Amino acid sequence: MSDTNDRLVQLEIDVLAENDKQAAKNRQYFEENSILALNLVSSPGSGKTTLLCETINKLKSSLNLAVIEGDQQTLNDAERIRSTGCRAIQVNTGEGCHLDASMIDGACRQLKPQPHSVLFIENVGNLVCPAAFDLGEDCKVAVLSITEGEDKPIKYPYMFQASRLMILNKIDLLPYLNFDINKCVEYAKRVNPDIEVIQLSATSSEGMQQWCDWISNRFKQINKK
Amino acid sequence: MSDTNDRLVQLEIDVLAENDKQAAKNRQYFEENSILALNLVSSPGSGKTTLLCETINKLKSSLNLAVIEGDQQTLNDAERIRSTGCRAIQVNTGEGCHLDASMIDGACRQLKPQPHSVLFIENVGNLVCPAAFDLGEDCKVAVLSITEGEDKPIKYPYMFQASRLMILNKIDLLPYLNFDINKCVEYAKRVNPDIEVIQLSATSSEGMQQWCDWISNRFKQINKK
Numbered sequence: 001m002s003d004t005n006d007r008l009v010q011l012e013i014d015v016l017a018e019n020d021k022q023a024a025k026n027r028q029y030f031e032e033n034s035i036l037a038l039n040l041v042s043s044p045g046s047g048k049t050t051l052l053c054e055t056i057n058k059l060k061s062s063l064n065l066a067v068i069e070g071d072q073q074t075l076n077d078a079e080r081i082r083s084t085g086c087r088a089i090q091v092n093t094g095e096g097c098h099l100d101a102s103m104i105d106g107a108c109r110q111l112k113p114q115p116h117s118v119l120f121i122e123n124v125g126n127l128v129c130p131a132a133f134d135l136g137e138d139c140k141v142a143v144l145s146i147t148e149g150e151d152k153p154i155k156y157p158y159m160f161q162a163s164r165l166m167i168l169n170k171i172d173l174l175p176y177l178n179f180d181i182n183k184c185v186e187y188a189k190r191v192n193p194d195i196e197v198i199q200l201s202a203t204s205s206e207g208m209q210q211w212c213d214w215i216s217n218r219f220k221q222i223n224k225k
Numbered sequence: 226m227s228d229t230n231d232r233l234v235q236l237e238i239d240v241l242a243e244n245d246k247q248a249a250k251n252r253q254y255f256e257e258n259s260i261l262a263l264n265l266v267s268s269p270g271s272g273k274t275t276l277l278c279e280t281i282n283k284l285k286s287s288l289n290l291a292v293i294e295g296d297q298q299t300l301n302d303a304e305r306i307r308s309t310g311c312r313a314i315q316v317n318t319g320e321g322c323h324l325d326a327s328m329i330d331g332a333c334r335q336l337k338p339q340p341h342s343v344l345f346i347e348n349v350g351n352l353v354c355p356a357a358f359d360l361g362e363d364c365k366v367a368v369l370s371i372t373e374g375e376d377k378p379i380k381y382p383y384m385f386q387a388s389r390l391m392i393l394n395k396i397d398l399l400p401y402l403n404f405d406i407n408k409c410v411e412y413a414k415r416v417n418p419d420i421e422v423i424q425l426s427a428t429s430s431e432g433m434q435q436w437c438d439w440i441s442n443r444f445k446q447i448n449k450k
Contacts, residue, residue: 043268044352045373071380097353127269128322128351147372148270155296176401
């Protein structure tokens, strides 16, 4: 077993090193074209696609937008995004548990996001594996539904360490749950003191303006460089 | 990249083959000792630990119970289980995204579940990777919180193909959500026609009796062999 484990660790390093090389190329491409690429990561069912649809509806008159959708199977999410009028491409990972940088490269070649645009990447629903894979994005945004419990940042610390922003989604359900927002934020800051936090509900719209402002500000910073 | 991919596929086969060997040994150990091992799999935050605590409270007077808790980090869940009076051991996987058969072997050597008992294994919260890893369990039980959306069985089909039972948890929240139970069951049966389904709420207790009866029946079948 230990020989296999040694080879596994070595190969994991190889795979991550190759991924990082492609991620660096993606990052250069995004920077040269002033594309703000946001990598949305979460558990399955945190509400990323609904959040994206609502975000697109609020921002599409002021910003150029495009979406890369990652899922093990189905084209459902890309179709939901396209129904907002936004361009989207679906990447099916099959048995794979995360998007990698070469998938993003391939998707961008087809999708051709416009210069000076925002590219949302919705990763496979998985709070573990996507943490290790740099896609060349500006930053990761961790979406946590408050139905999942406030302990997730300390139980899955790598994802919250890797993210610049934590979105607490579905806060319209707060009256029906035992969820301690302060404790959740404290846990997130314990694993990542710099993490920013936005509370919102994509269905009730509460907090959506703050999130859209966050995107617009981040987009301005990218375009200042 | 393709050379690395070839090696990766080969190594994945090696790792799964080694895992399957240990899983066969675990299965033999469970069968020889009439231990019903149930592998609970789900996304993070589906409510597995709360479900287990309530299940233990209902079953502990009639069955011998023990729990193996899997998480990337923290000992919280094993402590929650122990507060019910049930014996539990925590396995921290670190950066790992699933439990494997050798972890279960190691945990059983310490935990020493009693003959003629039920062993609950709470896997790492991840709807993708644990599907591929046989732990030697009697069966996998997929727990899906209805807050996650009804499309999860077709978006993460491997997990629902690998499970004998799907528990739809948190049905007390049904009045506050857009969740179509019939559609969810149809999706689950589409990827696994034999899958059984139980709807319940671990917090309101609705459906808990059906789940406890399911466990007791499965335990009787094991002990008949």
